[in-house]
Amino acid sequence: EAGVAQSPRYKIIEKRQSVAFWCNPISGHATLYWYQQILGQGPKLLIQFQNNGVVDDSQLPKDRFSAERLKGVDSTLKIQPAKLEDSAVYLCASSLGGGLGRKNEQFFGPGTRLTVL
Amino acid sequence: QQQVKQSPQSLIVQKGGISIINCAYENTAFDYFPWYQQFPGKGPALLIAIRPDVSEKKEGRFTISFNKSAKQFSLHIMDSQPGDSATYFCAAWEGTGRRALTFGSGTRLQVQP
Numbered sequence: 030e031a032g033v034a035q036s037p038r039y040k041i042i043e044k045r046q047s048v049a050f051w052c053n054p055i056s057g058h059a060t061l062y063w064y065q066q067i068l069g070q071g072p073k074l075l076i077q078f079q080n081n082g083v084v085d086d087s088q089l090p091k092d093r094f095s096a097e098r099l100k101g102v103d104s105t106l107k108i109q110p111a112k113l114e115d116s117a118v119y120l121c122a123s124s125l126g127g128g129l130g131r132k133n134e135q136f137f138g139p140g141t142r143l144t145v146l
Numbered sequence: 147q148q149q150v151k152q153s154p155q156s157l158i159v160q161k162g163g164i165s166i167i168n169c170a171y172e173n174t175a176f177d178y179f180p181w182y183q184q185f186p187g188k189g190p191a192l193l194i195a196i197r198p199d200v201s202e203k204k205e206g207r208f209t210i211s212f213n214k215s216a217k218q219f220s221l222h223i224m225d226s227q228p229g230d231s232a233t234y235f236c237a238a239w240e241g242t243g244r245r246a247l248t249f250g251s252g253t254r255l256q257v258q259p
Contacts (some may be wrong), residue, residue: 033189071235071249072190073154085246120189125184129239135247137189 031055033138034119041144047109050141054102054123060084061098062135063106064120072120078104079127111145118142148151149173150238157232161255167253169236172217178239178245181210181221185232193234194221227259 034053042048054061059080064072075094077085079103080101093112098104107113118140125131151170169179180195187217194218196203197212203210209222223230236250 046149069251071150071237072247073249074246077254078245089155122189127245131242137191139187 033121033123035119035138035141037098037141038139039142039144041146042111044113044145047107048143049105049107050121050123050143052104052106052138054104054121055136058123058125058136059101060124060133061104061123062124063096063104064122064137065119066118066140067097068117075106076132077127084127087091100142108143111143113145116143116145149176149248152235152236152249154253154254155251156254157241157256159226159255161226161257161259163226163257165221165226165230165257167221167234167236167255168218169215169220169250171238173238173240173248174217174233175240175242176238176248177241179212180208180237180239181208182235182237182249183232184235184252189216190235203221223255226255228257228259231255233258 036051037107061078063075066072075089076096078098083100120140122135122137124135126132165171181193182190183193184190194208196212198214207224212219233252233254235252237247
């Protein structure tokens with residue numbers, strides 16, 4: 030079974046530029062998550078989708094970050110304009126459902142490492 | 147607000163030794179406590195998890211001990227191996243309200259041969 034795919038793996042941009050990340054979840058997984066992992070910290074949930082609807086975006090900086098999940102499959106996360114403090118690894122994860130337990134285990138992709146100069 | 151506090155930040159253990167990582171939480175709405183293992187360049191992967199109605203769960207060399215009254219839980223890795231060298235994150239799931247995972251800050255484990 031293929032895992033969660035993310036691209037690009039690395040991105041370097043200047044501050045105030047825009048950037049987009051792409052995620053393809055495991056086939057059949059209804060729930061998709063975007064996390065931000067700053068160096069030396071644990072992942073922080075930015076947004077959670079159930080199919081193509083937003084379940085939780087309470088920690089998404091909506092003035093600069095946006096995300097969409099068209100047709101309930103692939104998802105993109107965009108930052109515009111980027112700030113220095115946005116330098117982090119952006120992780121995408123997917124699960125069958127949005128609850129807890131092994132059956133709703135979150136599977137993580139390898140992440141996109143963003144460096145903002 | 148750091149809702150899940152994890153310690154130590156880093157840990158060096160000899161091969162065959164026991165690795166112990168501790169976490170504490172404040173939010174009583176948390177009702178599921180997973181541990182994740184992350185290797186460099188990879189995303190976190192679920193290792194083992196526990197619900198608060200049990201005090202201990204063991205899977206192979208990995209054991210979670212849970213103290214509900216103290217709001218603390220820990221991961222024990224028995225017979226630690228060099229292949230266990232990774233960063234470990236505790237997490238807590240809020241089953242009501244937000245229904246999301248909150249992660250600890252991570253522990254970098256190095257097992258020396």
